[in-house]
Amino acid sequence: MVAFRQFNQAGTIVLITSEGELVKVLVVGSGGREHALAWKLLQSERIQEVICVPGNGGTALLPRCQNLALSVTDFEGMSRFALVNNIGLIVVGPEVPLAAGITDYLQAQNLTVFGPTQAGAQIESSKAWAKALMQDAKIPTAAAEVFTSLDAAIAYVKQQPLPIVVKADGLAAGKGVTVAATVEAAIEAITAAFAGQFGEAGSQVVIEECLMGEEVSVLAITDGLTIRPLLPAQDHKRIGEGDTGANTGGMGAYAPAPLITPALMDRIQQEILEPTLAALRQREIDYRGVLYAGLMITPEGDPKVIEFNCRFGDPETQVVLPLLETPLDVVLLACAQQRLDQLPPLAWKSGAAVCVVIAAQGYPENYQKGLAISGLEQAERSGAMVFHAGTRLKQQLVTDGGRVLGVTAVSDALPAALKQVYGATDCIQFEGMYYRRDIGHRALPQLQE
Ligand code: AMP
Ligand code: GLY
Numbered sequence: 512m513v514a515f516r517q518f519n520q521a522g523t524i525v526l527i528t529s530e531g532e533l534v535k536v537l538v539v540g541s542g543g544r545e546h547a548l549a550w551k552l553l554q555s556e557r558i559q560e561v562i563c564v565p566g567n568g569g570t571a572l573l574p575r576c577q578n579l580a581l582s583v584t585d586f587e588g589m590s591r592f593a594l595v596n597n598i599g600l601i602v603v604g605p606e607v608p609l610a611a612g613i614t615d616y617l618q619a620q621n622l623t624v625f626g627p628t629q630a631g632a633q634i635e636s637s638k639a640w641a642k643a644l645m646q647d648a649k650i651p652t653a654a655a656e657v658f659t660s661l662d663a664a665i666a667y668v669k670q671q672p673l674p675i676v677v678k679a680d681g682l683a684a685g686k687g688v689t690v691a692a693t694v695e696a697a698i699e700a701i702t703a704a705f706a707g708q709f710g711e712a713g714s715q716v717v718i719e720e721c722l723m724g725e726e727v728s729v730l731a732i733t734d735g736l737t738i739r740p741l742l743p744a745q746d747h748k749r750i751g752e753g754d755t756g757a758n759t760g761g762m763g764a765y766a767p768a769p770l771i772t773p774a775l776m777d778r779i780q781q782e783i784l785e786p787t788l789a790a791l792r793q794r795e796i797d798y799r800g801v802l803y804a805g806l807m808i809t810p811e812g813d814p815k816v817i818e819f820n821c822r823f824g825d826p827e828t829q830v831v832l833p834l835l836e837t838p839l840d841v842v843l844l845a846c847a848q849q850r851l852d853q854l855p856p857l858a859w860k861s862g863a864a865v866c867v868v869i870a871a872q873g874y875p876e877n878y879q880k881g882l883a884i885s886g887l888e889q890a891e892r893s894g895a896m897v898f899h900a901g902t903r904l905k906q907q908l909v910t911d912g913g914r915v916l917g918v919t920a921v922s923d924a925l926p927a928a929l930k931q932v933y934g935a936t937d938c939i940q941f942e943g944m945y946y947r948r949d950i951g952h953r954a955l956p957q958l959q960e
Contacts, residue, residue, distance in 0.1 A: 533559035534840060537593055539583050539613065539626075540604025541567045543868070543900035543917040544825035547832050548602055548839070549576050550898070555838035562598070564589055568908045569899025583608045586616040593622050600625060600844055603800070606822050610636035610682060614800075624799070625843040627821050631791060631798040635821040638687075638717045639680045645816060648790035650783055652816040655719035661705045664716055668697040674721040679704045681712025685760055690721060722807040722815055725953075727768050728827045729776075729804045731784050732842060734851040735797040738788045740780060742834055742859060743771035744827040745954065750875060752949045759875045760914055763950030765865040765925060766830040769957040770808055779806070779814050787819070799846050803827075829898050829917045830864040863925040865932050865951045866917045868900065872943025874913035879943070882910045886939040895920045895935035910941055925951055 534557055538549050546569040549561040553575055563570040564585075566578030581588045583605060593601060601617055603609055603626030612629035633640045639657040646652075653676065658664035668675055668691075677700040679687030687709050691697035697718075704716050726748075731740045744766035750756040771779070783804055791798045803820035832839065836858035845851045871878035880901075887897050887908070896919045901912015916939065920931035929951050936946055 533557055534599035534844075535560045535562070535597060536840065537561075537579075537589065537598045537601045538563045538566075538570075538604065539589070539601065539608055541565050541583075542604065542825050542912075543569075543866075543898040543914065544823050544828040545604040546570050546573070546898040546900075547829045547917075547919075548604065548823070549573055550896070551832040551835065551839045552602075555840045557838070558840055562592070562596075567899045567911065568902030568904040569897070571904040572908075584611055584613070586611075586613055589613075590617055590620045590622065593617070594620060599623060600840065600847060602626065602843055604822060604825075606632065606635050606682060606820065609800075609821050623844070623847045625847045626800040627798045628796065630794070631796045631800070632821040634787075634791070634802070634819040636682050637680055637715075638678050638818065639715050641819050642717055642719075644787070644790050644794070648786045650786050650790075650816055651813065653720040653722050655717050658701075658716045658718065659714070661701065664701045664705075664718060665698055667718060668701065669694055671718070671720075673697075676719045676721050677701055677704070678717040678719065679709040679712045680715035680717060681709065683709040683712045685758065687712060688758070722809065722817060724807045724809040724815075725770055726817065727770055727806050727808060728764075728824050729771070729779055729784075729806060730824055730827060730831060731802045731804065732846050732851070733788055733798055733800070733802055734846040734849040735788075735792070735799050736849060737851040738780075738784045738802065739851065739857065740776060740784065741831050741857070742767040743776065744768055744824070744830055745770070746824065746827055747947060747950055750870075750947075752947050757875050759870070761824070761826045761868065762870065762914075762947050763865070763867045763917075764824075764826045764830045765863060765928070765951040765954060766827070766834060767863065769954050775808070775812070775814065779804070783814060783816060797849075799849065825900075826866045826868055826898075826917050829866040829919050833864045833896065833919060833921045834860045834862070836860055860921070862921060862923040863928045864919060864921045865925065865928045866898070866919040867932050867936055867946050867950050868914050869916040869918065869936065869939060869944050869946045870914050871901070871910055871912070871941075872945060874945070878913050880909070880911050882941045882943070884908045884910060884915070884939070884941045887916075889938035890918060890935040893935045893938065894931055897935070897939075915941070915944070925954055
């Protein structure tokens, strides 16, 4: 049996084993992704308890799970709690604490963390840094130039074919990207970024070629030496049916995405995942966590990187984890402890999973919070799972975010999963709730091919 030693604050040795012993896990974040992580971890017989920082109404209601009211950037508070409570693993959900160096801080206290260091998180927190890495390592991606001056950026877009993509360099909560159909729209986006619309994130701007094709998310887990893809998923980023309207954090997802054949996944592994990990290592980055490749599959069938994220996707996680058969703690601990090569291939359930996000009226712009939610028991009685994205448990369950719930169903095939998920969404009510009725429909013709 492989054993790993840690010292807690009192100087006591705590033994965490890859088999057998019960582990307490701390999950950092408060969205649907973190609810799904906590739910999946608790299915493992080795997991005694999950603590979510700060969690949401869904994690508050989950048996053997409790919320800890700390901010996701309160590294000191989390570290103190983890050391005193013998936390065996810390899983970081969102990009903000990763980019702020949570992993570096906690690792320095001898804690075991799933999530890259601040240096590794640059793959998401700086689009210019990620682009330079891809260009050095010859990873297929959109051609791009980086600008630190407004005039030079404007002069450049005037000479480029349209549409063209303008990106603020840093983290901008999903709002920093403009796909501009006209030069005027591109100039407006560049001007807004340099004027500080995204704060520091817009002090550099990446201008890149617009890729055509179909988007897919390949989340891969890595321990810094070995990298393995999870099942491919497809997200639905636009608010409106038929992929229209404003960009959102994601209105629904399904997995596996039939667009990614085994042969194409092999190419993604060889042409994108392996060389990216090698390029990270070359920069002396020991990357242990999720490398999320947002890909465009071009009309010629070639995979190209749109962007990398340094974490699990939301809502992709809500469809990928329900299909995973290997206990999640085993997978995440193997990454955090750098022994992923010793793990047998990941086991997956056959069939398909789909997640429909129910949003508050007005999202992704302004929306109200605190609205009473009902019908979740009926929805779950029909066999669906309801992951909470923005809820809070007061006297009763109320809305607390733009994306409120992620209703998820697993079945032996996508059409059956869709039927089940939409049966469940029909049971749920809160004032002004909105969801897309066409989640997963893009895959249906592909399944018939
Ligand atoms: P992001 O906020 O980085 O996830 O980007 C938002 C969306 O912008 C992506 O999901 C794509 O739909 C689109 N996008 C970003 N870069 C490109 C590109 N080079 N070509 C086409 N679409 C892009
Ligand atoms: N679903 C998109 C993201 O997690 O960034």
